[in-house]
Amino acid sequence: MKLTPAQSERIAKTMIWAAALLVIGLLLFIMVYILVKGLPVLSLQFLTDIPRSMGRAGGIASTIVGTFMVTALAIAIVIPFGIGTAFYLAEYTKGNIVTRIIRFSAESLAGIPSIVYGLFGFIFFVIYLGLGWSIISGGLTLAFMILPTVIRTSEEAILAVPHIYREVSFSLSATKWQTISKVVFPSALLGIVNGVLLSVGRCVAETAAVILTAGSSYGMPTSVFSPTRTMAVHFYLLASEGISMENAYGTAALLIVLILLINVVANAFVNRFIAKGR
Amino acid sequence: MAEKKLVPNQSIKLRTRSLNLYYGAFHALGDITMDIYDRSITAIIGPSGCGKSTLLRVFNRMNDLIPSVRVEGEVLLDDLSVYGKNADVVSLRKKVGMVFQRPNVFPKNIYDNIAIGPKKHGIKRLSQLDEIVERSLAQVALWDEVKDDLKKPGLELTPGQQQRLCIARAIAVEPEVILMDESCSALDPESTMKIEELMFSLMERYAIIIVTHNMEQALRVSDMAAFLMIGQDRIGQLVEYGPTIGMFSTPKDKRTEDYITGRFG
Numbered sequence: 001m002k003l004t005p006a007q008s009e010r011i012a013k014t015m016i017w018a019a020a021l022l023v024i025g026l027l028l029f030i031m032v033y034i035l036v037k038g039l040p041v042l043s044l045q046f047l048t049d050i051p052r053s054m055g056r057a058g059g060i061a062s063t064i065v066g067t068f069m070v071t072a073l074a075i076a077i078v079i080p081f082g083i084g085t086a087f088y089l090a091e092y093t094k095g096n097i098v099t100r101i102i103r104f105s106a107e108s109l110a111g112i113p114s115i116v117y118g119l120f121g122f123i124f125f126v127i128y129l130g131l132g133w134s135i136i137s138g139g140l141t142l143a144f145m146i147l148p149t150v151i152r153t154s155e156e157a158i159l160a161v162p163h164i165y166r167e168v169s170f171s172l173s174a175t176k177w178q179t180i181s182k183v184v185f186p187s188a189l190l191g192i193v194n195g196v197l198l199s200v201g202r203c204v205a206e207t208a209a210v211i212l213t214a215g216s217s218y219g220m221p222t223s224v225f226s227p228t229r230t231m232a233v234h235f236y237l238l239a240s241e242g243i244s245m246e247n248a249y250g251t252a253a254l255l256i257v258l259i260l261l262i263n264v265v266a267n268a269f270v271n272r273f274i275a276k277g278r
Numbered sequence: 279m280a281e282k283k284l285v286p287n288q289s290i291k292l293r294t295r296s297l298n299l300y301y302g303a304f305h306a307l308g309d310i311t312m313d314i315y316d317r318s319i320t321a322i323i324g325p326s327g328c329g330k331s332t333l334l335r336v337f338n339r340m341n342d343l344i345p346s347v348r349v350e351g352e353v354l355l356d357d358l359s360v361y362g363k364n365a366d367v368v369s370l371r372k373k374v375g376m377v378f379q380r381p382n383v384f385p386k387n388i389y390d391n392i393a394i395g396p397k398k399h400g401i402k403r404l405s406q407l408d409e410i411v412e413r414s415l416a417q418v419a420l421w422d423e424v425k426d427d428l429k430k431p432g433l434e435l436t437p438g439q440q441q442r443l444c445i446a447r448a449i450a451v452e453p454e455v456i457l458m459d460e461s462c463s464a465l466d467p468e469s470t471m472k473i474e475e476l477m478f479s480l481m482e483r484y485a486i487i488i489v490t491h492n493m494e495q496a497l498r499v500s501d502m503a504a505f506l507m508i509g510q511d512r513i514g515q516l517v518e519y520g521p522t523i524g525m526f527s528t529p530k531d532k533r534t535e536d537y538i539t540g541r542f543g
Contacts (some may be wrong), residue, residue, distance in 0.1 A: 096343060164382045168444075171338060171378075172395040173371035174450055182394065187385060 008167075031256060038253025041246055046256075051218045051229075060251050062220040066135065066228030069221060070201040070214055073139025075144060075196065081143075082150030084191060088160040089151070091180055110148035117145045118212035126213055133227040138214030145209055146199035153198065158184060159189025162190050193270050203257055207236045231255050279344045287424055288323045291455060291485040292337060297351040299332060301344065308513035310351075312504060316454075319477055319486045321500035321522065323493065325537065329514030330489045334457050336360075337487065338374040339367050339453050354454070360453035375453035379460045381440030383432035383447075386462065388424055391432045391443055395451040414446040416427075418476055438469025445454040445476065449484075456480065462495065476501050497526050 003011070045059055052058030085102065093099045121141030131137045161184050169179040207230075215227035216237060229237075231251050238248040292314040299307040305312045307329045314320050322330045337403065339360065353360040360370060371536055383391050392411045399406060411428065415421040420442045424430070432443055441461060448456060458477075462470040477499050490496050496503055503522040509515045518525060518534045529535040 057509060164378060164380070167340065167343065168376075168378065168382055168384070168447075169394075170343065171340060171371055172398065172447065173368050174395075174398050175368055181529050182398070183384065190397070199383035 028222070033203035034249060034252050034256060038249035038251070038256075041250030042254060046247075046272055047252060050220055051234070054243050055234060055239075055247055057216070058252070060231065060234060060247070061101040063217050063231045063234040063251070064254070065154025066214070066221055069135045069143060069224065070202060070210060070230055073135060073224065074142035074203050075200060077139065077143035078147055078199065079196065081264050082147050083154050085151050086154035086158055086172060086192075087180060090155050091176075091184070106148040106151050109144070110152065113122050113208075114145055114185030114206055115208040115212075118209035120215050121209060129226070133213065133217070134215055134222055134225045135228050136224045138210050138228070139224070139228075142203045142206060144227040145206070146202055149199050149202070150195055154188070156162040156193045157188040157195065157213065157223050160191060161187040177266070190270050193266055197266050200262060202275055204230075204255065204259060205232050206230075207232045211236075279365065288316045288318055290314065292487075293352075294336070295353045295354075296354040297333075297349070297353060299329075299336065299341070299350075300346075300348045302346040305511075305513045307336075308509070308511070308515045310516045312516060312519050314485060314487060316452050316485045316500060317483065317489065318501040319481055319499050320504065321496040322487065322489045322500040322506060323364065323491075323496050323505045324489075324506035324514075324517075324539075325508070328508050330506055331459055332514070333487050333504075333506065334459055334487060337455065337457055338371050340374055340376065341401055342367065372451055373453055374455040374457060375448035375451060376527050377441070377461045380464045381437050382442055383435070383440050383443050385431065385433060387429045388432050388435070388443065389428040392447050392450045399451065408494065410436060410450050414450040415443075417449055417480070418446040420446060420471070436469075438465050438472060441465060441469065441473060441474065445473070447479075449480070450453040453484065455485045455487065458486065460489050460491060463491065465471040470495070493526075493540070497522060505531075505537065507533055507537070 017181060024265045046058060047064070048061050049059030050062040051060060085106075118141065120142070121137055125131045125137035125140050126133060131140075166179055167186060169183040174182065200201050209226055210230050211233050214230065214233075216229045216233055218229040218234065219226075221228045232255065235248040235251040235255075238244050238251070290313045291378045294310050294312050295305060297310040298305070307435060310333065321503075322333060324330050329461050335341045336349065336353060337355075337360070341349070349463060355370065359365055384394065386394070386521075389411055390408045392414050394454055398406060399412070403423075412421060412428050412524065413427075415424065420439060424435070432440065435443060441464075445461075462473050465473065474495065475486070480486060488500065500522045502520065504519045505517045505525065506514055507517050518529065518531045527532060
């Protein structure tokens with residue numbers, strides 16, 4: 001049987017639509033499922049109380065604080081190093097041996113499973129540096145884990161800035177630094193922020209690397225040297241040890257809501273930055 | 279249309295002496311010696327790939343952005359050596375502004391597109407910046423069109439307006455020379471006409487050098503014309519340089535005649 005061009009066109013279109021619908025459908029299904037199961041669990045008491053009797057009762061306040069602290073620390077560490085490296089690679093070198101080594105290292109790092117980062121963090125930060133199971137060990141480990149992503153996405157965002165903008169900037173007698181800070185950086189910001197957001201998501205969702213470096217004690221952390229249990233670790237333990245599926249769904253639902261919130265806020269921030277035009 | 283001068287009686291703004299330019303091993307410009315007059319329009323014409331843009335970019339050292347470029351010979355802006363040991367590229371580019379082929383406004387609003395240059399040079403006072411923005415936009419006859427929405431993104435202007443915005447951006451840093459690299463080739467005839475009128479008004483204050491593929495344009499706007507061509511040795515060379523009217527009415531070189539009468543290129 002031979003297909004006419006119109007027929008093959010229709011079939012291709014149908015298949016592409018079906019694939020897209022399937023993906024969107026699956027995504028919506030997962031989100032709705034978790035939200036339906038989890039949202040009823042969320043109450044003021046659940047959000048403000050710390051877990052009790054292994055998480056069977058009480059709330060998840062300390063895991064929310066722990067998640068925020070570990071993630072914030074990782075992002076704060078990774079932003080200067082990751083974005084700095086990306087600018088170095090994209091603007092200051094022209095493919096020499098150093099660039100190749102940095103790129104190769106970053107790519108290799110990106111392919112390592114997170115549990116290996118966890119093990120490294122455990123041996124290096126927890127044991128060798130004596131930081132113990134703590135927010136700082138967890139944050140540092142996660143920073144290592146997301147560094148390659150931040151470098152890669154930032155570099156792509158920087159390279160996507162049209163070359164002519166740099167030429168125009170130089171022709172207006174800007175120095176290299178002025179060109180990078182006033183022209184390239186603002187134009188690349190949206191892509192850079194998106195890359196960082198992707199990493200925020202990964203930090204928030206990480207279990208293996210965090211459980212080995214930040215521990216799993218669910219008391220309220222008092223400083224970056226306290227051990228902590230992040231939300232992802234909390235519901236992993238609740239679910240895998242059959243402690244309370246109900247509370248696991250509640251935690252997961254909050255996690256989804258938080259990630260949506262972070263995305264909305266970051267987008268609003270970036271749009272405002274762009275609208276301001278500086 | 280402005281009155282054509284056979285030979286500009288202005289002083290000389292830029293000189294090149296035995297200028298040679300290499301891209302790595304490739305000899306792109308050979309032995310170019312020419313004087314460019316102040317407060318006049320000089321057109322660089324010639325077939326594609328003969329080095330017109332390369333020559334233009336010698337004057338503000340934009341070729342420096344390409345790592346393998348080497349320049350020999352002398353280029354003087356007034357009496358300052360452009361490529362000399364003590365030459366400062368940043369202050370050179372403040373004196374020699376550039377307008378590119380396509381309108382390339384920054385994704386910022388109109389005001390910031392113009393203020394970006396002066397800000398880099400340390401002008402911070404808002405009243406002063408406001409004044410520069412207004413003066414620059416007025417010089418390119420854009421002020422009346424945009425004065426009420428200076429906060430509008432520059433990219434929402436028409437291409438012709440965008441190109442005038444780019445010119446305003448270039449003159450906001452108060453250059454002495456303006457380089458225009460085929461600055462009308464992406465525009466419709468009406469916008470082209472506006473830019474050409476603009477060149478005439480800018481000529482009162484600046485030395486303007488344009489690269490153009492459009493012979494009519496070269497004839498319409500320029501006082502002096504330089505014809506570049508790739509020679510037998512594959513090197514771009516200056517075949518003929520002189521007052522435009524003279525070159526177009528009685529070209530001295532056969533190759534110039536063939537080119538401007540449209541027999542090749």
